[in-house]
Amino acid sequence: MKNCELLDRYRDGELNDSQKEEFRRHLAVCRECRTANALLDNLVSVMRDETITMSDMADKIARRAFQRISSWDGLLAQWFRPGLAFATACLSIALCAFIWFAPERPPDDSMEYETLLNQADASDPASEILTAGESDFVLMLMWGGNTQ
Amino acid sequence: MDSTDATLVDRTRNGDERAFAELVRRYQAAVWGTAHRLLGNSSEKEDAVQETFLRAFTALGKFDPKYPFGPWILRIAANYCIDQLRKRKSGKTRLWSELGDLEQERLLRDFTRDGGVESSVKSDLESYAEAARSLLDRLNPKYRAAFVLREVEEREYDEVAEILGTTGAAARVRVCRARSELQKKLSELPGIKTGKKRDANENEKL
Ligand SMILES: [Zn+2]
Numbered sequence: 001m002k003n004c005e006l007l008d009r010y011r012d013g014e015l016n017d018s019q020k021e022e023f024r025r026h027l028a029v030c031r032e033c034r035t036a037n038a039l040l041d042n043l044v045s046v047m048r049d050e051t052i053t054m055s056d057m058a059d060k061i062a063r064r065a066f067q068r069i070s071s072w073d074g075l076l077a078q079w080f081r082p083g084l085a086f087a088t089a090c091l092s093i094a095l096c097a098f099i100w101f102a103p104e105r106p107p108d109d110s111m112e113y114e115t116l117l118n119q120a121d122a123s124d125p126a127s128e129i130l131t132a133g134e135s136d137f138v139l140m141l142m143w144g145g146n147t148q
Numbered sequence: 149m150d151s152t153d154a155t156l157v158d159r160t161r162n163g164d165e166r167a168f169a170e171l172v173r174r175y176q177a178a179v180w181g182t183a184h185r186l187l188g189n190s191s192e193k194e195d196a197v198q199e200t201f202l203r204a205f206t207a208l209g210k211f212d213p214k215y216p217f218g219p220w221i222l223r224i225a226a227n228y229c230i231d232q233l234r235k236r237k238s239g240k241t242r243l244w245s246e247l248g249d250l251e252q253e254r255l256l257r258d259f260t261r262d263g264g265v266e267s268s269v270k271s272d273l274e275s276y277a278e279a280a281r282s283l284l285d286r287l288n289p290k291y292r293a294a295f296v297l298r299e300v301e302e303r304e305y306d307e308v309a310e311i312l313g314t315t316g317a318a319a320r321v322r323v324c325r326a327r328s329e330l331q332k333k334l335s336e337l338p339g340i341k342t343g344k345k346r347d348a349n350e351n352e353k354l
Binding site: 008012034039040042044046047050052054055056057058059060061064065066069 | 185323
């Protein structure tokens with residue numbers, strides 16, 4: 001193995017004592033390895049020694065997380081709150097209306113939509129489809145459209 | 149409060165906001181540090197910390213408490229930061245830097261000096277650290293993350309691999325590539341002789 005290739009193993013602390021000794025002797029005569037090692041040492045030490053000022057974000061983050069959604073179970077419960085349910089229903093109707101009456105809609109889109117609906121109807125109980133679709137919708141509303 | 153991470157995860161899943169805050173408090177320094185080394189001194193870093201924990205929160209159902217929480221949260225953080233670095237590269241913005249290019253190059257020249265970083269460097273550590281990050285900025289984000297986790301944060305290759313979602317061997321290759329790329333990038337700066345011959349086709353796909 002070429003000495004220069006030993007640099008990685010040297011830095012990873014994977015050389016035994018005699019190999020280490022040998023590599024150090026090599027460092028003394030090989031400028032390329034010496035410069036490379038110095039560069040890495042200096043980069044690392046500067047980045048390790050740097051003081052990183054940090055602010056405590058724990059409470060803020062936790063609050064935000066729970067504002068988005070209290071828990072996965074809570075999500076469903078929230079959906080059944082009448083106010084939100086009503087708003088969601090109105091928006092759903094508006095959305096459906098938009099989908100059905102959007103003027104520039106290509107004709108086969110509706111075909112596809114209908115086929116999908118029919119397929120879904122055939123394979124699953126309607127209520128389940130509704131809940132799944134609606135909880136997605138609620139999620140989207142709660143996250144301000146920023147679904148992840 | 150000496151609850152285990154697993155207990156805190158469990159309580160968070162059951163709707164305990166304070167448990168989640170405690171979990172964030174335990175790991176925010178680690179996430180903050182890694183984000184700082186990957187993204188630099190910018191507001192992006194704060195977003196990264198917040199976004200990491202919010203993503204963890206939504207994915208908490210998928211977390212298996214049999215495994216340690218640390219590598220899991222850092223994996224989310226590293227993924228987020230690598231994505232940001234990729235976006236930044238295409239946008240060619242360097243928001244983090246308050247130093248001019250010439251100033252960075254002047255500082256970087258000092259890095260090739262043998263015998264450790266001298267006291268003059270220590271007195272201006274922040275500028276040097278920023279110059280160091282400017283050199284890291286020229287790396288492939290994946291190599292950069294591997295290098296930071298291994299060399300700066302002194303993690304074992306197993307852990308680096310876990311955080312980066314790859315194998316130990318791949319993590320090792322990434323760190324090696326980062327090391328040689330750093331020399332190459334430095335030698336591309338004017339007035340720096342590293343003795344490193346530039347490989348034209350050291351093009352990396354890992
Ligand atoms: Zn050599």
